Amino acid sequence: MSKTLFQKIIDREIPAKIEHEDDRCIVIHDIQPQAPVHLLIIPKKLIPRVGESTPSDEAQLGHLLVTAGVVAKKLNLPRGFRLVINNGPDACETVPHLHVHLLAQRQLTWPPG
Template sequence: MAAALTNSFSLLRCSCVIGSLAATKRPLPPLSFSLFRAPPVSIQSKRCTRLISASIDEEASARAAAASVDSGGPTIFDKIIAKEIPSTIVYEDEKVLAFRDINPQAPVHVVLIPKLRDGLTQLGKAEPRHSVILGHLLYTAKVVAEKEGILDGFRVVINNGPGGCQSVYHLHLHILGGRQMKWPPG
């Protein structure tokens, strides 16, 4: 089993290198696949390996968060709202708080949260009574994008549940911009 995983990982790493070479319009090197020897590791390959590793860590984190979602205890976002954990706040009003993500995925990466969770742990749990705060969150995303100078191009992401890699069960929006966004996103 371990050998099969190593081999498929080597092929995946190799496909990352080939994809990056093809994108730069450089000629592709001759391919030689060996089940006993991994292909040479390039800088691009190391980057792909890190992305794969980060993705696996993100998935594990999401599964762990989903397992403890019903504990009812305060989330890290509740602690940020209470100012128990420091954050770089970029916007705040009576209903929402926006702050810089500590692990930015774009030059501008702001997390926007409602100050009152009110059972809204994820978008999939939204009820008709939440429509006012959901609308306010989306409008505030526009205000934050304007304030951050990315109104001409930004993305709003809401991760929902373990399959969506949600790692904090307090509804939150990621506002990303400052670079060209790609499609498909992930």
């Protein structure tokens, strides 16, 4: 099985603008931003999508959300931000490696999509 795009970024085979990194995840700027701030919070452990996660992934998934809050605070986003996780083709998932989108600094519509 070939590496996902995100695994190649984590392994530094493909360059990316890194905002944050720790031993469990990496946060990069999206190359096709949908908002002035559009970051991807990616676990270093490959989980194809949230619908395929297992109970053993609970701490990792929680870490992604906590990291989103840490990064948002660092970027000083006082008006708020949105977190999005796509799961499958109907949700516009393009990379089969779970990741959280952090979008901010523009008014986002509701309902989304």
